[in-house]
Amino acid sequence: MHVNRPLKFILALSLAVSLGACSRAESLDNAKPVANAQAATQQAVITNISNAELQTLLDQGLTLVDIRLPEEWAETGVVAGSQRLTLFQKNGAVTPSFLNDLQKIAPKDKPVAVICRSGNRTRAGSELLVQAGYSQVYNVTKGIKGWIGEGRAVVR
Numbered sequence: 001m002h003v004n005r006p007l008k009f010i011l012a013l014s015l016a017v018s019l020g021a022c023s024r025a026e027s028l029d030n031a032k033p034v035a036n037a038q039a040a041t042q043q044a045v046i047t048n049i050s051n052a053e054l055q056t057l058l059d060q061g062l063t064l065v066d067i068r069l070p071e072e073w074a075e076t077g078v079v080a081g082s083q084r085l086t087l088f089q090k091n092g093a094v095t096p097s098f099l100n101d102l103q104k105i106a107p108k109d110k111p112v113a114v115i116c117r118s119g120n121r122t123r124a125g126s127e128l129l130v131q132a133g134y135s136q137v138y139n140v141t142k143g144i145k146g147w148i149g150e151g152r153a154v155v156r
Contacts, residue, residue: 051150065113067085
């Protein structure tokens with residue numbers, strides 16, 4: 001059976017998430033060049049950011065995508081202005097429509113930030129976005145828990 005490269009990546013990413021690979025607290029380099037899936041000669045960048053850096057970027061108009069599940073949004077609220085778009089389903093699989101839905105709210109040529117509960121899912125999600133052709137991805141390392149823990153406001 002022939003499986004194309006992007007599909008192989010999504011399948012591998014789904015398997016890693018379902019096996020709990022994203023539950024470990026590991027750090028990425030602050031700015032990590034990653035080969036762009038659409039053009040091998042271009043470089044994409046994933047940048048880990050703090051909540052203060054996120055606020056600065058939001059003030060500049062950055063798109064923030066909250067990739068958690070709907071029940072998580074209801075439980076904690078979200079950062080004001082967040083786009084709510086579930087990346088990983090309850091079973092750990094990537095939501096099939098995620099990339100198509102994301103392109104409607106965040107063009108590939110514009111920077112985008114991703115946030116989850118604690119920063120673990122966004123680490124894997126950031127890699128997925130780069131593989132899908134996004135050139136600048138910001139990973140909110142402490143997630144909504146860190147945001148709320150710092151006393152920052154959320155909306156329901």
